[in-house]
Amino acid sequence: MALLLNIETATKNCSIALAKDGITIAIREIATQNFSHAEKLHVFIEELFAETNLKLQNLDAIAVSQGPGSYTGLRIGVSAAKGLCYALSVPLIAVDTLELLARKITITEGIIVPMIDARRMEVFCAFFDSNYNKIRETKAEIIDETSYQDISETMHLIGDGAMKFKDVLTAAKFQYYPEIEFPSATEMALVSFEKFQKKEFEDVAYFEPFYLKDFVLMTKKI
CATH class of the missing domain: 3.30.420.40 (ATPase, nucleotide binding domain)
Known part of the structure; x- marks a missing residue:
């Protein structure tokens, strides 16, 4: 056990x-x-x-x-x-x-696209198939109305980042799940x-989170 x-x-x-x-x-x-x-x-x-x-x-x-x-x-x-x-x-x-977020839904066809809000019109996202295998690498991606035009499959968009684009990505292939945020x-x-x-362990001394983007400290203007 x-x-x-x-x-x-x-x-x-x-x-x-x-x-x-x-x-x-x-x-x-x-x-x-x-x-x-x-x-x-x-x-x-x-x-x-x-x-x-x-x-x-x-x-x-x-x-x-x-x-x-x-x-x-x-x-x-x-x-x-x-x-x-x-x-x-x-x-x-x-x-x-993103895999954890993807696992919050079950699909039989199409692509799962978990999206974490990265502020403004940008998200952290990746593509997963119905077995939760990652089929496109993780990206920090700016989304607009031209995004994913080359994809014909149904795209299941989930996460707090996805709901920002409900009025931007409006084609029938885009499916939204507002109840799934995090x-x-x-x-x-x-x-x-x-x-x-499988003993897939990390080196505790050297492990660092996968930030994807550099941290930028925002200061208030006086």
Whole structure:
């Protein structure tokens, strides 16, 4: 039996889950406009272990959403995961954030296009097939009315980034899912367990989030 702690903080959703052998047994998450990850993450972890009567020492590995996504959110999640891995001497597993978002829907045809808001008319996105295999690399992409004109298949656009373009990408092939905004640690359970079985671990000392874009500090003009 493998017990894994899954941490997803790449977006506005602070999501933490405990999973046994790829099945989520307890979860805490909250999505707010003002990121609350720093305040909630460790509280959620404590609550999960209290709820399940388990201990941190029972963990076999810790999985973290690697990005792309919010610079601050990713730093908080990865820092917490690495700190716990050091303290507990357990391996670190990294999971593609866009794959987690893609796994929130099931399709039989077409392409899943998870989109994370990267501000203005830009999104972090990738393409996945119905089996969640990535078929186009992750990009920071500016979307306009000419985007994806060369694709004839149905495109299932999900995530908080997708809804920005409902009035821009209006062809019948574009399908929207407004109820799906953010990735969750729930979808991490199976992916992280499969990586655990394959021993696909990260170097805790050198692992860094996948930011995709450089962080730009914005200051107010006086």
